[in-house]
Amino acid sequence: MSSYARSASALRPSGDAGDFNSDVRLSVEQVSYAYSANPTQAPLFTLEATSFQARPGDIVAILGPNACGKSTLLKLIAGALQPLSGRVLLNGFITHTLPHRARGQRIAMVQQESPLLFPSRAWEFVLQGRHPYGRTLRFETEEDITIARNALAQVGAEHLSDRFMDQISGGEKQRVILARALAQQPLLLLLDEPTLHLDIGAQVDLLETLRRLASANRYTVVVVTHELNLAGQYADQVVLLQKGKCLRVGPPATVFQRELLEQVFQTPLTVELGSSGRPRVSMPSEKQ
Amino acid sequence: MRPLTLGRLLTHCALLSAVLFVVVVIALKLGAVPVSLYGLGHDLLRVLFRQTSQLSSEYQLIIFDIRLPRILLAVFVGASLSVAGASFQALLRNPLADPYVLGVSSGAAVGAIIALIVEPHLSLAPAIAALLTPVGAFLGAALTVTAVYFLGLRRGQIDSATLLLAGIISASFLQAIIMFFMSTLTGGNYRGIAFWMMGELQTPPPRIVSLILRIGFFLAAGVIYTTASDLNLLLAGEKEAMHLGVDVRRVRLVVYIAASLLTGLAVSVSGAIGYVGLLVPHVMRLLFGSDHRILLPTAAFGGAIAVVVADTLARTVVSPAELPVGAMTAIAGAPLFLYLMRRRLA
Numbered sequence: 001m002s003s004y005a006r007s008a009s010a011l012r013p014s015g016d017a018g019d020f021n022s023d024v025r026l027s028v029e030q031v032s033y034a035y036s037a038n039p040t041q042a043p044l045f046t047l048e049a050t051s052f053q054a055r056p057g058d059i060v061a062i063l064g065p066n067a068c069g070k071s072t073l074l075k076l077i078a079g080a081l082q083p084l085s086g087r088v089l090l091n092g093f094i095t096h097t098l099p100h101r102a103r104g105q106r107i108a109m110v111q112q113e114s115p116l117l118f119p120s121r122a123w124e125f126v127l128q129g130r131h132p133y134g135r136t137l138r139f140e141t142e143e144d145i146t147i148a149r150n151a152l153a154q155v156g157a158e159h160l161s162d163r164f165m166d167q168i169s170g171g172e173k174q175r176v177i178l179a180r181a182l183a184q185q186p187l188l189l190l191l192d193e194p195t196l197h198l199d200i201g202a203q204v205d206l207l208e209t210l211r212r213l214a215s216a217n218r219y220t221v222v223v224v225t226h227e228l229n230l231a232g233q234y235a236d237q238v239v240l241l242q243k244g245k246c247l248r249v250g251p252p253a254t255v256f257q258r259e260l261l262e263q264v265f266q267t268p269l270t271v272e273l274g275s276s277g278r279p280r281v282s283m284p285s286e287k288q
Numbered sequence: 289m290r291p292l293t294l295g296r297l298l299t300h301c302a303l304l305s306a307v308l309f310v311v312v313v314i315a316l317k318l319g320a321v322p323v324s325l326y327g328l329g330h331d332l333l334r335v336l337f338r339q340t341s342q343l344s345s346e347y348q349l350i351i352f353d354i355r356l357p358r359i360l361l362a363v364f365v366g367a368s369l370s371v372a373g374a375s376f377q378a379l380l381r382n383p384l385a386d387p388y389v390l391g392v393s394s395g396a397a398v399g400a401i402i403a404l405i406v407e408p409h410l411s412l413a414p415a416i417a418a419l420l421t422p423v424g425a426f427l428g429a430a431l432t433v434t435a436v437y438f439l440g441l442r443r444g445q446i447d448s449a450t451l452l453l454a455g456i457i458s459a460s461f462l463q464a465i466i467m468f469f470m471s472t473l474t475g476g477n478y479r480g481i482a483f484w485m486m487g488e489l490q491t492p493p494p495r496i497v498s499l500i501l502r503i504g505f506f507l508a509a510g511v512i513y514t515t516a517s518d519l520n521l522l523l524a525g526e527k528e529a530m531h532l533g534v535d536v537r538r539v540r541l542v543v544y545i546a547a548s549l550l551t552g553l554a555v556s557v558s559g560a561i562g563y564v565g566l567l568v569p570h571v572m573r574l575l576f577g578s579d580h581r582i583l584l585p586t587a588a589f590g591g592a593i594a595v596v597v598a599d600t601l602a603r604t605v606v607s608p609a610e611l612p613v614g615a616m617t618a619i620a621g622a623p624l625f626l627y628l629m630r631r632r633l634a
Contacts, residue, residue: 080530104533111531117383117523118578123289128521132533137516137581140291149289161289184532 025220026054026188030086031076033069047072049086050246052239056187056218059210061231061252064241065265070224071192073241077222078109078190090188104132108181110174111192122160122168122176126151129183144183151182154216155209171202178206182213189213191223195230203227207234228281232256240264252279292579300576304589308363311593315359315600320608321350357492361557362599362613363592364501365489366564368554370591371509373565374572374583375547378519379540380437382448383570384628386621387551388562389452390436391459392429396548396555397484398462399428401469404478418496422504426552432458433548479559486614487561489599497557504553508546509588515539516580523578561595561614563621568594570628 031050034043047069054060062070075081077088079095088095090106098106108129129151130144152158155175160168165176174194181189191210195203207230214221225231231238232252240248240255242264248255256279258271270284313332317323331347369387376385376392387393403424407417436458440451463485470481482488492498512519518539521529530536554561568590569583576582598616605611 078531080527100530100535101533104531107531109531111527117377117381118573120578124291124579125524127289127291128524128532131517131521134517137514139294139581145289145291 023055024053025056025058025091026060026077026222027089028052028073028077028086029089031073031083031088032085033072033076033081034084035072045069045072045244047076047241047244048246050239050241051086052237052249054220054222054237056220057214058236059214059221059223059234060237060239061235062222062224062239062241063226063228063231067243068241069244070241073239074109074190074192074222074224077188078107079103080109101132104184106186107188107190108184108186109190109192110177110181110194112196116165119164119166122152122157122163122165122179123148125165125176126161126179126183129180132184147185148179148183151179152176154182154213155179170197171199171205174198174202174206175209178209182217187220189219189221191221193224193226195225195227203230210234228256228261232279232281253277256281292577292581297582297585300582301585301589304586304593308589308593308596311596311600312359312363315362315596316351316355318600318604319350319355320603323347323351357498358489358599359596361492361498361501362489362595364498364505365554365558365561366568366591366593366595367509367588368501368505368550368591369561369564370568370587370594371512371584372547372550372554373591374569374580374587375512375519375543375550376433376565377569378523378580379543379547380440380446380451381523381525382446382451384448384452384566384625385455386563386566386625387429387547387554388560388564389459389566389625390433390455391457391462392433392436392455392548392551393555393560393562394459394462394466394484395432396425396429396552397560398465398469399431399552400425400556401466401478401484402428405469405473415496418494419500422497422500422553422556424552425556426549429552429555430545430548432462433544482612483559485560486612486618487555487559488612488614489558489595489602490610493557501553501557504549508549508553509584511546512543512550513584515543516584519543519580520578523580559612559614561617563617563625564591564594566628567617567621567624570624 029051033047035045036043050073052060062073064070072081076083077095079088079098082096095103095107126148127140127144130140130148133144152161155178157172157175157179160172160176165173168176194206198206210221210223211234213219235252237250238252238255239246247264248260253273256271258269261271261281262269268284270282272280274280313328317325317328327347328351331351335352373386376387376390377383400421403421407420412420436451436455439454439458440446442450466484467481470478470484518529518534521532521534522536522539526536569587572583572586572590576586594617595613599613602611602613602616
């Protein structure tokens with residue numbers, strides 16, 4: 001009884017309905033965070049107030065050097081961490097206060113996975129994505145199976161269905177993990193360095209898939225990455241972080257400026273605009 | 289894609305309960321006093337049709353007053369230990385977790401002994417006094433698993449090898465305390481060293497304690513079973529589970545308490561029987577897969593079967609003498625533990 005009442009109130013959109021723009025799905029509003037090993041000490045790490053908004057079908061890339069707060073920002077968006085100030089709204093709901101199950105139905109996270117203890121098949125793994133829709137001891141329905149099957153098909157991994165997760169390649173595994181996230185039927189798809197450990201072909205392939213899924217399923221995609229050129233090529237918006245500070249938010253063409261990137265990444269770079277208007281970043285050749 | 293269905297779950301459980309029935313009948317037959325299978329079947333039918341008056345008094349004594357209570361005790365102890373083992377394995381994300389290996393059983397034994405020491409000084413009503421030993425064992429188990437969990441952390445993460453070392457060292461420490469108690473206590477009904485160290489089913493507890501064991505088993509195992517699909521995800525990692533809608537903190541707390549209760553109950557009536565919680569869930573995973581919705585019930589049946597078999601062997605192989613049942617489970621379980629450990633570290 002009481003838990004139902006609690007979830008009902010948590011599911012009511014917060015904030016004034018008036019200033020809520022219905023085009024915007026994800027709204028990160030002045031979110032900040034501080035991490036300290038013990039409450040009496042000065043924080044070891046802070047993320048200063050960061051804001052951006054994204055619509056359905058948008059791909060947002062969070063970029064920056066190591067330890068700049070990319071993953072922290074992603075966890076704040078996912079509602080896994082409570083912001084020190086500010087808030088993250090998904091369709092008007094504060095992500096951090098959503099009940100676990102409701103959050104699992106709206107937000108899917110693809111992260112560097114933990115090793116599996118006992119072998120499981122790809123289809124079992126994908127069906128885990130249906131967990132937020134089940135009650136305690138529910139058995140999977142035909143609908144769940146159809147959704148899981150479609151999710152595997154959407155990432156081109158139907159043929160992996162009966163394979164064991166520890167017997168497929170890194171790129172194939174990444175697809176199955178993505179399929180599990182799709183099986184959650186989320187509004188918001190978050191990815192933490194999904195291209196890590198993938199070869200260049202698999203990286204491009206993954207981003208092409210994300211682009212296609214974002215348009216087809218109207219997901220809002222937020223991806224943390226180190227790959228400047230992949231972000232430049234596929235993202236609608238880039239959030240550039242440095243040492244816990246949000247330096248710039250905008251389309252890649254406006255954020256990717258040589259001086260800015262050189263200062264952030266501490267290395268000489270060249271930035272050229274391609275014919276499509278997408279920027280390309282490269283290391284200058286030795287002659288220049 | 290062939291996800292678990294209720295039909296498949298029930299089929300497997302029916303199959304295992306048939307195996308359990310056969311094992312129980314064989315266990316009833318075997319023993320120092322030979323009983324013919326025909327006579328046994330005849331008497332079982334008579335009991336079922338409530339014609340107990342027609343039983344020969346010798347049979348009545350051996351089968352229904354000595355062997356059957358002991359076998360029923362083995363059923364519930366085995367089921368409890370096995371479900372507790374499967375739960376600890378999921379919670380600690382460690383396939384080698386087992387109440388005995390982690391020292392939880394020894395902690396429960398210390399709790400139970402302390403309860404036995406304290407009980408005569410409290411002048412409680414008999415019904416409450418009967419509860420005291422299981423409660424002491426539960427507290428001992430819960431405290432030990434908490435301590436071992438924190439000792440097994442490295443930089444905030446559970447480290448598999450550290451956890452096992454912490455468990456094994458805690459077990460040896462707690463066993464030393466049991467030795468100390470057993471050497472200094474005189475008089476009173478404190479059982480023997482072999483009981484607390486290896487486990488025995490020789491002396492079934494009073495009726496009320498058996499009843500507590502059964503009710504406690506169904507309660508705790510039932511509670512754990514409601515989290516079965518959450519445990520599947522926890523096994524994949526706590527972060528993953530959280531993003532898939534699992535209330536990780538609640539599930540962890542509930543299962544810790546329930547699994548400690550199962551261990552405490554089992555230890556308070558049978559001492560520290562080892563390796564059941566390790567051996568049985570692994571065999572069941574091989575047979576039925578690692579989905580906890582099927583693993584937990586099959587592990588309960590499997591644990592019951594394993595302990596009934598082990599106890600039957602314990603009382604027949606060197607008959608008329610007896611081995612502690614824990615010696616039998618250790619002979620089968622310890623090599624399996626080593627095999628699993630080598631395979632994981634390889």
